[in-house]
Amino acid sequence: MNFTETEEQQALRKAVADLGSRYGFEYTRSKVKSGEHTDELWHEAGKLGFLGVNLPEEHGGGGGGMYELALVLEELSAAGCSQLMMVVSPAICGTVIGRYGTDEQKQRWLPGIADGSIVMAFGITEPDAGSNSHNITTTARRDGTDWLLTGRKIYVSGVDRADAVLIVGRAADEHSRQGRLKPVLFAMPTDSPGFEFRPIEMDIATTDKQFLLFLDDVRLPADALIGQEDAAIAQLFAGLNPERIMAAALSIGIGRYALDKAVAYAKERVVWGAPIGSHQGLAHPLAQVKIELEQAKLMMQKAATLYDLGDDMRAGEAANMAKYAAAETAVRSVDQAVQTLGGTGFASEYGLGALLAVARVGRVAPVSREMILNFVAQFSLGLPKSY
Amino acid sequence: MNIVVLVKQVPDTEAQRQLNPDDNTVDRAAVDPVINYIDEFAIEEGLLLKEAHGGEVTILTVGPERATESIRKALSMGADKAIHVTDEALHGSDAIQTAKVIAKALGTIEWDVAVAGSEATDSRSAILPALLAEALGVAQLTQARKVTVDGSTVTIERVTDTGYESVQGSTPAVISVVEKINDPRYPSFKGIMAAKSKPVTTLALSDLGIDAGEAGLANAWTQVVSFENAPPRAAGQTVKDEGNGGGQIADYLASKKLI
Ligand SMILES: Cc1cc2nc3c(=O)[nH]c(=O)nc-3n(C[C@H](O)[C@H](O)[C@H](O)COP(=O)(O)OP(=O)(O)OC[C@H]3O[C@@H](n4cnc5c(N)ncnc54)[C@H](O)[C@@H]3O)c2cc1C
Ligand SMILES: Cc1cc2nc3c(=O)[nH]c(=O)nc-3n(C[C@H](O)[C@H](O)[C@H](O)COP(=O)(O)OP(=O)(O)OC[C@H]3O[C@@H](n4cnc5c(N)ncnc54)[C@H](O)[C@@H]3O)c2cc1C
Numbered sequence: 059m060n061f062t063e064t065e066e067q068q069a070l071r072k073a074v075a076d077l078g079s080r081y082g083f084e085y086t087r088s089k090v091k092s093g094e095h096t097d098e099l100w101h102e103a104g105k106l107g108f109l110g111v112n113l114p115e116e117h118g119g120g121g122g123g124m125y126e127l128a129l130v131l132e133e134l135s136a137a138g139c140s141q142l143m144m145v146v147s148p149a150i151c152g153t154v155i156g157r158y159g160t161d162e163q164k165q166r167w168l169p170g171i172a173d174g175s176i177v178m179a180f181g182i183t184e185p186d187a188g189s190n191s192h193n194i195t196t197t198a199r200r201d202g203t204d205w206l207l208t209g210r211k212i213y214v215s216g217v218d219r220a221d222a223v224l225i226v227g228r229a230a231d232e233h234s235r236q237g238r239l240k241p242v243l244f245a246m247p248t249d250s251p252g253f254e255f256r257p258i259e260m261d262i263a264t265t266d267k268q269f270l271l272f273l274d275d276v277r278l279p280a281d282a283l284i285g286q287e288d289a290a291i292a293q294l295f296a297g298l299n300p301e302r303i304m305a306a307a308l309s310i311g312i313g314r315y316a317l318d319k320a321v322a323y324a325k326e327r328v329v330w331g332a333p334i335g336s337h338q339g340l341a342h343p344l345a346q347v348k349i350e351l352e353q354a355k356l357m358m359q360k361a362a363t364l365y366d367l368g369d370d371m372r373a374g375e376a377a378n379m380a381k382y383a384a385a386e387t388a389v390r391s392v393d394q395a396v397q398t399l400g401g402t403g404f405a406s407e408y409g410l411g412a413l414l415a416v417a418r419v420g421r422v423a424p425v426s427r428e429m430i431l432n433f434v435a436q437f438s439l440g441l442p443k444s445y
Numbered sequence: 446m447n448i449v450v451l452v453k454q455v456p457d458t459e460a461q462r463q464l465n466p467d468d469n470t471v472d473r474a475a476v477d478p479v480i481n482y483i484d485e486f487a488i489e490e491g492l493l494l495k496e497a498h499g500g501e502v503t504i505l506t507v508g509p510e511r512a513t514e515s516i517r518k519a520l521s522m523g524a525d526k527a528i529h530v531t532d533e534a535l536h537g538s539d540a541i542q543t544a545k546v547i548a549k550a551l552g553t554i555e556w557d558v559a560v561a562g563s564e565a566t567d568s569r570s571a572i573l574p575a576l577l578a579e580a581l582g583v584a585q586l587t588q589a590r591k592v593t594v595d596g597s598t599v600t601i602e603r604v605t606d607t608g609y610e611s612v613q614g615s616t617p618a619v620i621s622v623v624e625k626i627n628d629p630r631y632p633s634f635k636g637i638m639a640a641k642s643k644p645v646t647t648l649a650l651s652d653l654g655i656d657a658g659e660a661g662l663a664n665a666w667t668q669v670v671s672f673e674n675a676p677p678r679a680a681g682q683t684v685k686d687e688g689n690g691g692g693q694i695a696d697y698l699a700s701k702k703l704i
Contacts, residue, residue: 065641066641069521069640107635108633108634120634
């Protein structure tokens with residue numbers, strides 16, 4: 059076990075942090091306000107190869123692993139410009155296509171996902187299938203060699219800036235309709251006839267909005283199917299460990315951003331003749347957040363390391379635990395930062411008030427903490443299934 | 446075109462920098478080292494010249510063993526290879542000695558232009574490029590805010606207090622660039638991964654035919670006799686505006702001969 063990052067990882071961390079600090083929170087804030095995406099940052103990071111560090115070199119990626127991709131998102135997020143679509147496009151979609159796509163599919167999608175010129179969203183959640191993916195009803199019917207997709211998706215992020223959505227549906231055979239989901243995955247271009255999407259008004263200050271998707275007999279050619287039609291659920295799960303590792307990275311970055319703001323303020327702000335950071339009532343909770351962030355980060359790095367070693371089983375447990383720890387810590391960090399800044403904690407300039415809701419998302423999406431606790435209770439502790 | 450970029454490693458400008466009281470030299474252990482800020486612009490200019498005219502970019506650094514970190518960063522930005530002159534005997538060398546070492550090191554390779562920063566953030570003498578050109582007997586094109594190369598002719602816009610001068614010379618030439626001449630690139634992930642496998646030639650003074658008796662603190666042309674920390678900033682003068690605030694400020698500025 060080695061707790062010192064390689065020279066390359068350190069250099070990557072530094073380069074990404076430098077890039078992030080040039081944009082910074084002010085940039086994100088102005089984009090949220092104007093309802094735009096963070097395109098400049100996204101494309102610059104893409105050109106530098108930061109968005110595709112995990113993807114194979116022969117398809118335009120960097121040939122690194124989830125460790126490196128998580129590090130990129132952590133640093134951008136810590137600089138106040140977290141990129142939600144990194145969780146989706148290179149981590150979930152890039153991984154699934156990289157592992158299960160045909161050569162043509164890899165060639166078509168991966169180079170663009172790697173350099174950021176293609177954004178791929180991921181649609182699994184449905185109005186009646188969030189925590190319970192087995193209830194997915196989006197159905198794929200064969201029509202000659204084509205597929206026809208019909209269904210509804212909800213809360214899918216970034217569809218307006220996406221070139222395609224990786225849709226999780228089920229094949230239209232009656233046996234698979236009941237009981238456990240046998241997912242089929244499709245790369246569906248967003249300009250497909252029969253596909254529409256509408257933004258959902260959300261109380262979260264981010265540049266990547268969530269959407270309702272309507273698929274009505276969306277016709278897709280045979281090669282839109284990613285992987286096997288009757289493959290086991292493993293093919294979907296391949297994308298979910300990266301998703302959880304990246305969700306953890308995003309939360310840890312938010313936690314670091316809030317803690318940095320709080321600490322800087324606590325050193326400067328004088329209320330009773332000494333900086334408020336000298337009062338243990340403020341210093342200890344911040345120290346606690348620091349420790350918990352370190353815990354979450356180590357857990358995330360363990361999960362990423364296991365994943366990169368190809369140990370999907372153990373990576374699964376570690377990634378879920380890391381995602382849980384990171385989300386909890388981010389919420390506490392932002393909450394304590396707001397407290398540290400007093401009234402200023404709600405001033406838009408610092409962005410902490412708005413971050414309360416953003417950090418809170420980590421407890422619900424992409425998988426809720428209750429579902430992680432269910433998983434740990436059953437899988438790690440061997441307790442009976444409760445639902 | 447063969448381009449050399451002179452890169453100095455300096456103590457992080459944002460940290461509290463110190464001299465070592467034992468021998469009055471820069472305390473390099475106390476603060477994290479970084480690439481001299483302006484040298485990042487020199488690296489970028491070297492890479493732009495390569496992109497426009499072809500050839501190779503070689504990083505040349507004189508400095509302690511730890512300077513490899515800065516060399517690696519320069520390589521990750523896209524330079525092709527590096528020369529690192531490092532020797533215990535160099536400790537405490539002044540600008541003249543450093544210029545002579547760099548001149549000798551340049552003698553080991555083929556080069557057309559040597560691009561430096563306009564000044565180093567630690568000692569800030571801003572004299573090395575001039576000393577180097579003098580030692581080599583080549584054209585000296587300093588304080589450039591724009592560089593154009595046409596065949597063997599190098600033309601720069603040299604920054605002056607009031608504007609700029611157009612200065613021309615022929616290769617081989619030493620150029621120094623000011624900050625903001627360009628927008629230094631970030632190392633890309635590919636660049637970072639490739640940096641380790643790029644060749645770095647390490648040279649000692651003996652490899653350059655320099656006698657240890659010419660180098661180092663004991664043989665420096667300049668000597669730091671004593672030093673003290675800058676005084677803490679004195680409290681400012683508060684002007685209370687009782688209707689005549691503007692006049693008071695004007696009087697103050699006039700007393701300092703600022704207006
Ligand atoms: C900002 C944001 C971005 C999102 N982006 C995407 C996206 O890009 N693509 C996509 O497909 N989806 C996306 N989602 C959806 C997200 O993945 C779901 O909201 C999440 O999986 C929870 O599902 P649900 O909302 O249907 O909650 P439900 O499943 O309805 O759950 C409601 C509550 O019940 C609890 N609960 C459910 N079952 C149990 C149980 N057995 N035991 C204990 N408690 C239980 C849950 O933990 C939760 O607290 C996004 C959501 C948000 C908020
Ligand atoms: C008080 C004092 C103590 C010092 N102590 C030490 C010491 O203990 N150890 C030590 O190594 N040096 C020491 N030096 C620094 C050494 O003298 C400088 O490296 C040298 O004098 C160059 O001058 P400068 O840094 O002012 O460069 P400037 O003339 O300001 O630099 C202009 C440009 O020249 C190039 N350049 C400068 N130095 C180098 C270099 N070393 N390698 C490659 N390119 C370079 C860079 O491109 C730079 O942007 C000390 C200097 C002072 C003033």
